[in-house]
Amino acid sequence: MPAIRVEGVTKLYRRYGRKRPGGTLKSAILSRVGRGVLAADFSVPALTDVTLEVARGEMTGIVGPNGSGKSTLLKLLAGIVQPTSGRVSVEGRLAALLELGAGFHPEISGRENIEINGLLLGLSRRQIAERFDAIVAFAELEEFLDAPLKTYSSGMAVRLGFSIAAHSDPDVLLVDEVLAVGDEAFSHRCLEKFAEFERAGKTIVVVSHDLALVSQRCRRAVWLEKGRIAADGPAAETVALYRERVAVEEASKRVEVVSSVGEGLAPSRPGRKARIGSGAAVVESVELLDAAGQRAGRIVSRQPAALRMRVKAAAPLSDFVFGYAISTVAGVAVFGSNTDIDGFVPGDFAGEGVVTLEIPSCDLAPGIYSVDAAAHARDGAPYDYRRDVLRFEVTADSPVAGTWNPERRWRFDGAIRWEA
Amino acid sequence: MNPLSRTWRQRVLVAALTRRELVARYRGGLLGFFWSLVNPLLLLAVYATIFRVVFAPRTDVRPYAIFLFGGVLVWSFVSAGLIDTSLTFRANGPLLRKTPVFPEVFPAVAVAARLSHLVLGLPVLGAAIAFAAWRGSLAPGPAAFEFPIVLALLAATVWGFGLAISALALHFGDVRDLLANLLTLAFFLTPILYPIDSVPEKYRPLLRVNPFATFFAAIHETLFFFRPVAAFDWIWMAATAAVALLAGCYVFARLRDSIAEEA
Numbered sequence: 191m192p193a194i195r196v197e198g199v200t201k202l203y204r205r206y207g208r209k210r211p212g213g214t215l216k217s218a219i220l221s222r223v224g225r226g227v228l229a230a231d232f233s234v235p236a237l238t239d240v241t242l243e244v245a246r247g248e249m250t251g252i253v254g255p256n257g258s259g260k261s262t263l264l265k266l267l268a269g270i271v272q273p274t275s276g277r278v279s280v281e282g283r284l285a286a287l288l289e290l291g292a293g294f295h296p297e298i299s300g301r302e303n304i305e306i307n308g309l310l311l312g313l314s315r316r317q318i319a320e321r322f323d324a325i326v327a328f329a330e331l332e333e334f335l336d337a338p339l340k341t342y343s344s345g346m347a348v349r350l351g352f353s354i355a356a357h358s359d360p361d362v363l364l365v366d367e368v369l370a371v372g373d374e375a376f377s378h379r380c381l382e383k384f385a386e387f388e389r390a391g392k393t394i395v396v397v398s399h400d401l402a403l404v405s406q407r408c409r410r411a412v413w414l415e416k417g418r419i420a421a422d423g424p425a426a427e428t429v430a431l432y433r434e435r436v437a438v439e440e441a442s443k444r445v446e447v448v449s450s451v452g453e454g455l456a457p458s459r460p461g462r463k464a465r466i467g468s469g470a471a472v473v474e475s476v477e478l479l480d481a482a483g484q485r486a487g488r489i490v491s492r493q494p495a496a497l498r499m500r501v502k503a504a505a506p507l508s509d510f511v512f513g514y515a516i517s518t519v520a521g522v523a524v525f526g527s528n529t530d531i532d533g534f535v536p537g538d539f540a541g542e543g544v545v546t547l548e549i550p551s552c553d554l555a556p557g558i559y560s561v562d563a564a565a566h567a568r569d570g571a572p573y574d575y576r577r578d579v580l581r582f583e584v585t586a587d588s589p590v591a592g593t594w595n596p597e598r599r600w601r602f603d604g605a606i607r608w609e610a
Numbered sequence: 611m612n613p614l615s616r617t618w619r620q621r622v623l624v625a626a627l628t629r630r631e632l633v634a635r636y637r638g639g640l641l642g643f644f645w646s647l648v649n650p651l652l653l654l655a656v657y658a659t660i661f662r663v664v665f666a667p668r669t670d671v672r673p674y675a676i677f678l679f680g681g682v683l684v685w686s687f688v689s690a691g692l693i694d695t696s697l698t699f700r701a702n703g704p705l706l707r708k709t710p711v712f713p714e715v716f717p718a719v720a721v722a723a724r725l726s727h728l729v730l731g732l733p734v735l736g737a738a739i740a741f742a743a744w745r746g747s748l749a750p751g752p753a754a755f756e757f758p759i760v761l762a763l764l765a766a767t768v769w770g771f772g773l774a775i776s777a778l779a780l781h782f783g784d785v786r787d788l789l790a791n792l793l794t795l796a797f798f799l800t801p802i803l804y805p806i807d808s809v810p811e812k813y814r815p816l817l818r819v820n821p822f823a824t825f826f827a828a829i830h831e832t833l834f835f836f837r838p839v840a841a842f843d844w845i846w847m848a849a850t851a852a853v854a855l856l857a858g859c860y861v862f863a864r865l866r867d868s869i870a871e872e873a
Contacts, residue, residue, distance in 0.1 A: 203868075203871055204868055204871075265707075265870070268709075268710045269710045270706075270707070270708070270709070270710050270870045271867070271870050271871055272867045284710070286708075286709060286710055288707075288708040288709070289704065289707075289708040292704045292705055292707075292708035292709050293704075293705050293709055293711075295630055295634055297633075297634035298630055298633055298634050302630065302633070305626060306623075306626050306627065306630055309622060309623045309626055310623065310705070310709050310711055311709075314622075315622060
């Protein structure tokens with residue numbers, strides 16, 4: 191007997207009175223006499239014909255890009271939204287942790303919030319009273335019980351929310367991306383709690399962007415893509431398939447980015463300023479050229495490539511350096527050099543110019559790389575430093591670990607023999 | 611399952627959320643729960659002064675301040691209750707979107723919280739009536755005991771409207787404005803400022819089309835004139851409450867599934 195059964199479920203989100211933004215009851219009534227005022231204007235499909243069974247005690251991860259229907263699936267399982275067609279059935283008591291502390295009220299105390307949250311999770315007053323001490327102990331909030339919740343840090347609120355849900359003794363636990371919030375130690379305790387649940391034969395469904403967590407902790411993973419199941423199987427396999435797909439998508443997105451660089455729409459890495467500098471010289475565009483000298487987003491490893499930037503000086507300059515840096519998307523530096531390092535002594539630069547760095551053989555390993563391009567003074571003061579101004583993909587016939595794909599030969603001496 | 615039985619099944623939660631609502635409103639304030647007494651007290655003081663000093667007091671209803679106060683106190687429950695139901699799903703969006711809570715509980719909580727405010731303010735009205743009785747200007751009688759029944763039927767009516775309003779307000783942006791305007795209009799078309807007897811007889815049936823008119827006439831009967839409510843009025847009020855609840859349940863049930871999606 192599966193704990194969760196989803197049969198041919200389609201979920202459309204209906205919109206009422208939204209034909210035009212700010213739809214009104216008046217317009218709905220006026221425009222729809224005889225058509226039923228309470229009919230929906232249009233529908234957005236979130237899930238299409240999803241069929242899924244989860245066995246008791248199976249910890250299942252759900253992965254997929256934003257908007258793929260992961261959260262909708264959890265909400266359907268939790269009974270928060272109803273399927274447009276198809277059936278959802280869940281056996282046993284259910285606890286949904288879609289947002290830790292969703293039911294918390296900032297003005298009332300932790301104690302009072304525990305009671306309300308417990309009731310929301312379907313506990314009776316008596317059960318809440320019995321488990322109260324255990325909930326507080328697990329959350330480590332003894333001293334703050336009577337303080338209003340608004341005085342809690344977000345970590346404290348998260349601990350309390352998880353603790354209440356964990357102590358509601360669910361048969362099925364639904365978790366949506368909530369472990370990312372707490373501190374390391376607490377996430378660890380949550381994971382322990384999951385393991386404990388699993389041993390006790392409880393069913394856990396977790397939505398997460400943390401692919402490592404899914405592949406390590408879950409037995410099974412389901413990959414949702416545009417509201418349909420794209421893959422379903424052992425967690426490690428599903429996650430590997432999904433990762434592959436993400437890499438391909440990223441690469442194709444970079445191609446689009448390249449074509450928009452001219453308009454100054456540089457993608458930025460979080461936490462780093464995308465563009466700094468005085469503006470005395472401006473890097474107007476940066477392009478990658480492939481072996482044929484054509485603008486490209488993808489190049490082949492160990493083929494010629496070139497980086498080309500168009501620069502413009504606001505006023506004539508006698509102190510200028512142009513440089514490029516290449517790093518992996520994870521931020522590991524792979525290459526960096528500039529005209530100063532390579533021995534060019536600036537004379538003068540006025541108006542416009544094009545700076546091309548030709549690489550006869552681009553020995554990068556297959557993967558996605560990010561380019562910084564800069565114009566700056568010899569002392570390093572930036573005129574225009576553009577981080578992550580373009581990304582490109584390097585492909586190769588065979589995979590290589592790391593970032594370097596040098597020309598290479600193997601040699602063997604001694605008693606080593608190879609088949610054919 | 612209909613919205614009423616769903617609410618009944620969640621009555622413990624409704625009670626807890628109502629308490630939370632009251633506690634959260636008053637906690638941290640200087641006067642705390644006294645606010646629920648201070649507001650009506652101030653109102654009473656203003657009326658007593660204005661209608662003694664500024665306006666000539668009506669001769670048919672004296673003391674007019676107490677007459678007015680009873681009606682206004684209950685009216686503030688009706689109008690604040692309905693406005694709160696129109697806001698309740700937005701205010702409780704996270705709960706609706708992220709927990710499997712029955713949406714039915716929220717209109718019930720909104721009405722219950724406002725009803726609690728009213729009940730907390732009633733001692734002020736009681737004290738005013740007692741004072742007037744001591745002065746000899748009012749003669750309280752046993753008809754006052756009918757007031758709780760009138761109030762219960764009124765609360766049921768407000769709840770019924772509230773169910774419909776809460777669900778509609780989520781989908782249509784103008785419901786709140788519409789409601790505010792209707793309430794202003796209704797304030798004058800309901801016997802609050804005046805006794806229903808002062809409305810010319812030929813207009814009275816028309817006035818009763820306003821679902822709240824009979825209730826407020828009955829409130830004046832029980833808490834000011836201390837006369838028993840007429841049988842027809844009882845039937846009319848009970849029918850109003852039943853129709854309001856049925857209509858509210860119908861609209862709510864039609865829109866229920868999308869509440870968690872829109873909130």
